[in-house]
Amino acid sequence: MDELSTLLNSVQPMLDWRDLPVDMASLAALAAGLGWASGLRLYALVFVLGAAGRFGGVQLPGELDVLSHPLVMGLSGLMLLAEFFADKLPWLDSVWDAVHTFIRIPAGAALAAAVMGDQSGNAQILAALLGGSLAAGTHFAKAGARAAINTSPEPVSNVVTSFGEDALFAGGVWTLFNYPLAFLVALVVFMVLAIWLIVSLWRFVRRLLRPRSGQVAA
Known part of the structure; x- marks a missing residue:
């Protein structure tokens, strides 16, 4: 029992910023986390990382x-403010999401690949695929859910959902930095739910379009 207690007390988070360079497992966890966060709040992620490196003593x-x-911090800060307000306005958030389909996914891949900048080319490619896939899954789940919520005439649900996404992003990034193993477990659960949501929304849209297709054929 004493040996087990000593082992548990000696376990450190994989992302120990004080003792860089970190190992490959830490880098993979970080790449996955950045891909996920890019699909949810890209500009907030870029600004937070930049601030951590410039003012937080993080390497x-x-x-x-x-x-x-x-310059990167300034631009990401401006876009962060724009996204914060655009995401709270019904239907404007869906337009914002549609445009950012072409921004969040490649950005998630690029950030994940940048994590492996000191590693081999194969590691960078694998990280890009991982980051881009997670960014895509998160983005499409978010955009689909918001589009469904926007069918409601009242704006409250949209605003509440947007603040919920802000809290999810903040909590997820904090967990990634402090308890990466817990983050990875939560990420698996999140992506399973995201895939279920995307499939459910797609089936719902197909059911809506079937009667119209039948009328046109007639």
């Missing part, structure tokens, strides 16, 4: 240190 791994550049 960002790989090629992420570019996020600490004042």
Whole structure:
């Protein structure tokens, strides 16, 4: 029992920013987390990482240190404010999501690949595929859910959902940095639910379109 207690007390989070360079498992967890967060709140993620590197004394791994550049921080901060308000307005949030289909997914892949900037080319490609896939799953689940919520005439549900996404992003990033193993478990659960939501919304849309297709054929 004493040996077990000593072992448990010696376990440190995989993402121990104080003792970089971190190992491959830590980098993979970070790449997955950045992909997920990119699909939810891309500009907030870029700004937080940049601020951590510039003001928080954090040595960002790989090629992420570019996020600490004042120009990158300034642009991401402006876009963060724009997204914060656009995401609270019914239907404007869906337009914003539609446009960012072409931004969040490649950005998630790029950020994940940047984590592996000091690793081999194969590691960077695998990280890009992982980050892009997670960003896509998160983005489409978010965009689909918001489009369904926007069918309600009242704006309250949209605003509440948006604040819920803000809280989810903040909690997820905090967990990623402090308890990466717990984050990975939660990420698996989240992605299972996201896939279920995307499939359910797709089936619902198909059911709506079937009667119209029948009328046109007639």
